[in-house]
Amino acid sequence: MKYKVSVVMPVYNSEKYLRPSVESILNQTFQDFEFIIINDGSTDSSGTILKEYSKSDQRIKLIEQENKGIVSALNFGFEMSDSEYVIRMDSDDISMPYRIEHQLKFMDSHPGVGASSSVFEVIDEFGELVVTDKGELFSHCSSEMLAWSSLFTTVLCHPGSIIRKDVFSEIGGYRKEFQYIEDHDLWLRISSISKLAITSEPLIKYRHHGNNLSTIYGKDSKNKNLHAACLYDFLKKNDLNSYSFEDCMWLWHIYYHKRGSNLVEENPHIVNSLARKIILLYKWFVENHNDKIKDIKEDVVKIIFGLMKSSSRCSYYEKAKLLSIFLRFKLSHAF
Structure with missing residues (x-):
C-alpha cells in the first residue's frame, strides 16, 4: 500500500x-x-x-x-x-x-x-x-x-x-x-x-x-421503508426466516417509539407477537455475539414496556399475556 x-x-x-x-x-x-x-x-x-x-x-x-x-x-x-x-x-x-x-x-x-x-x-x-x-x-x-x-x-x-x-x-x-x-x-x-x-x-x-x-x-415518503428493508435483508441472510418484511417494519417502528406508539395502539392484535419477536431477535443476537449483554437486555425491556403503554385497546387477556412476557423476560438471568 x-x-x-x-x-x-x-x-x-x-x-x-x-x-x-x-x-x-x-x-x-x-x-x-x-x-x-x-x-x-x-x-x-x-x-x-x-x-x-x-x-x-x-x-x-x-x-x-x-x-x-x-x-x-x-x-x-x-x-x-x-x-x-x-x-x-x-x-x-x-x-x-x-x-x-x-x-x-x-x-x-x-x-x-x-x-x-x-x-x-x-x-x-x-x-x-x-x-x-x-x-x-x-x-x-x-x-x-x-x-x-x-x-x-x-x-x-x-x-x-x-x-x-x-x-x-x-x-x-x-x-x-x-x-x-x-x-x-x-x-x-x-x-x-x-x-x-x-x-x-x-x-x-x-x-x-x-x-x-x-x-x-x-421528506421522501417512498423511501420510508428502506430501513425496514435493510433489517429484513440482514435477517434473511442470517437465516432468520420467521421474520416477514411487515415484522421488520413494526420492529423498526417500536424501536423508535419506546415510550409508546399510537400506531401500535391502533393495532392491538400485533402487540404480543411483537414482544415475542423482539425477544427472539435479542436471543439470536446474544448467541451470535458470544455474550449476554446487560445494556442490550435493558433496551429490549424499554421496547416491551413501550408496547405495554400502547396496549390500552387490548383485551384483558392479551394485556395479561403481555405482562407475563414482560416479567418473564425482565426477571430472567439472560444477561
Whole structure:
C-alpha cells in the first residue's frame, strides 16, 4: 500500500461550501495521505473549483464522472484508494485540523475495530455552531450495543468515519439498493464481522442545510421503508426466516417509539407477537455475539414496556399475556 490513509469525498453541486471543506482536509496536522475527490457530474462551478485545487496539491486525485449517485461515487473512490484506511468526507462539512491524526491513532490502537467515527458538532449553512456533541449518546455504548442498535438505526456519523479498507472489501462495499441509507446498511454489515466504535472527541463539523441528502431523503415518503428493508435483508441472510418484511417494519417502528406508539395502539392484535419477536431477535443476537449483554437486555425491556403503554385497546387477556412476557423476560438471568 502506498499510503496509510486515503480520504474519499464525493461532490455534487457543492460550490457554496466546497472550499472550506477541501481546505479542512489539506490543512490537517497529518499530511501524508491521498485525497480522492469524485466529481459526480456537478452542473455548478464545483468542477472548476476542484481542478484549481488539484493543480496546486499533488495529494488530490480528482475523478470526473457523469452523475451516478453517491453509492457509485463512493464505491469508485474506495476502489481507487491505495491505503490501509479510508476516511469519509462530505463536500459541505469541515474536519477538525487534527482529525486524521487522531483517528489513525485510535484505529491503530484498536485492531479489532473495523470502522469508527467521532461525535460531531452541527453547524448551519453559515458555519454557526448549532449543536456541540451530536452522537454523544452512542459514544458511551459498547461495541456490542452499537451492533445491536445498528439493526435499527445509523450509529456512526458517515462523513466523520474511518474504515479499514480490507473490512470494506470483505463485505462488498456500498449497495445501490440502499442508496440514501447506504451508511446504515454498511455499518450493519460491518458489525457482523468486526467491531464498531465512537470516540468522544468531536472531529468534524457536520453542516445542516436544506440540501442535505438526509434532509431530502427524510421528506421522501417512498423511501420510508428502506430501513425496514435493510433489517429484513440482514435477517434473511442470517437465516432468520420467521421474520416477514411487515415484522421488520413494526420492529423498526417500536424501536423508535419506546415510550409508546399510537400506531401500535391502533393495532392491538400485533402487540404480543411483537414482544415475542423482539425477544427472539435479542436471543439470536446474544448467541451470535458470544455474550449476554446487560445494556442490550435493558433496551429490549424499554421496547416491551413501550408496547405495554400502547396496549390500552387490548383485551384483558392479551394485556395479561403481555405482562407475563414482560416479567418473564425482565426477571430472567439472560444477561
